[in-house]
Amino acid sequence: MLHNIEPEQYHCEYTPRAAAPADYLMAFRKNEILLKNVENGQLPQVADLPDVRPEALRYLFSISGRGFFLAPDGTPETDTLSYRHTRALRTVTPLWMAFAGVTAYHLAVWYGRTRFCGACGHEMAHKEDERAMVCPVCGNIRYPDMSVAIIVGVRNGEKLLLTRYAGRTFSDYALIAGFCEIGESLEDTVRREVMEETGVRVKNIRYYDNQPWGYSQSLLVGFFADLDGDDTIRVDHNELSEALWVPRAEVQDRSRDVSMTAKMMDAFRRGLI
Numbered sequence: 619m620l621h622n623i624e625p626e627q628y629h630c631e632y633t634p635r636a637a638a639p640a641d642y643l644m645a646f647r648k649n650e651i652l653l654k655n656v657e658n659g660q661l662p663q664v665a666d667l668p669d670v671r672p673e674a675l676r677y678l679f680s681i682s683g684r685g686f687f688l689a690p691d692g693t694p695e696t697d698t699l700s701y702r703h704t705r706a707l708r709t710v711t712p713l714w715m716a717f718a719g720v721t722a723y724h725l726a727v728w729y730g731r732t733r734f735c736g737a738c739g740h741e742m743a744h745k746e747d748e749r750a751m752v753c754p755v756c757g758n759i760r761y762p763d764m765s766v767a768i769i770v771g772v773r774n775g776e777k778l779l780l781t782r783y784a785g786r787t788f789s790d791y792a793l794i795a796g797f798c799e800i801g802e803s804l805e806d807t808v809r810r811e812v813m814e815e816t817g818v819r820v821k822n823i824r825y826y827d828n829q830p831w832g833y834s835q836s837l838l839v840g841f842f843a844d845l846d847g848d849d850t851i852r853v854d855h856n857e858l859s860e861a862l863w864v865p866r867a868e869v870q871d872r873s874r875d876v877s878m879t880a881k882m883m884d885a886f887r888r889g890l891i
């Protein structure tokens with residue numbers, strides 16, 4: 619999965635330092651990221667943008683000693699660097715570079731939404747000793763936001779419940795997923811999402827794995843569960859275009875995809891679940 623970058627080591631601790639030419643420069647424009655104009659894309663380094671002022675860069679994190687810095691808004695394209703949709707990161711290699719891009723995107727979205735205090739409207743400042751924004755007027759502190767979401771593979775014997783989203787360009791089949799509501803346990807979210815989207819009940823909910831997923835600024839928690847009772851599907855057409863029971867042998871091979879949905883579908887396809 620995207621965050622399984624061993625033997626590389628991700629360090630999220632907030633230990634700001636000055637950027638060096640070999641550090642990586644993370645520049646975003648809405649949902650696009652600045653990448654080198656090479657096959658499969660590569661992250662630019664500070665030295666690739668000689669006009670950028672080092673003091674304008676914000677330290678994000680490090681991976682095995684390499685620093686990653688957020689570039690200011692409006693960082694321009696060059697002859698060798700172009701903005702591309704962040705989904706291009708899913709095929710960037712090595713994997714640590716793809717993970718860094720998606721994780722930096724999560725932080726860039728959060729910094730962009732935390733410029734002003736939600737309580738009093740004053741401009742926020744970075745806290746010096748940890749990753750947080752603080753309001754100098756009312757003292758409001760905002761730590762990085764991360765939604766919790768579930769993904770669930772519902773089994774019906776040798777079949778898996780797969781869905782396709784309505785109104786999205788991502789047309790491959792996927793598992794049921796949804797955000798946890800306030801006051802709800804993970805298992806309650808699993809039961810509610812499956813019922814809302816497909817109208818079936820589940821039992822034997824069991825934890826599978828989890829994945830930080832910066833694309834949606836979330837932490838995905840994966841479960842498998844078994845159908846409980848009637849297998850008649852009633853699709854919520856506001857959320858999904860289709861939901862169906864797919865026999866094990868017909869589940870798509872998505873073993874090259876870095877998402878947890880793909881990993882879970884692949885585990886079922888290969889008979890591991």
Ligand SMILES: [Zn+2]
Nearest residue numbers: 735738753756
């Ligand atoms: Zn305030």
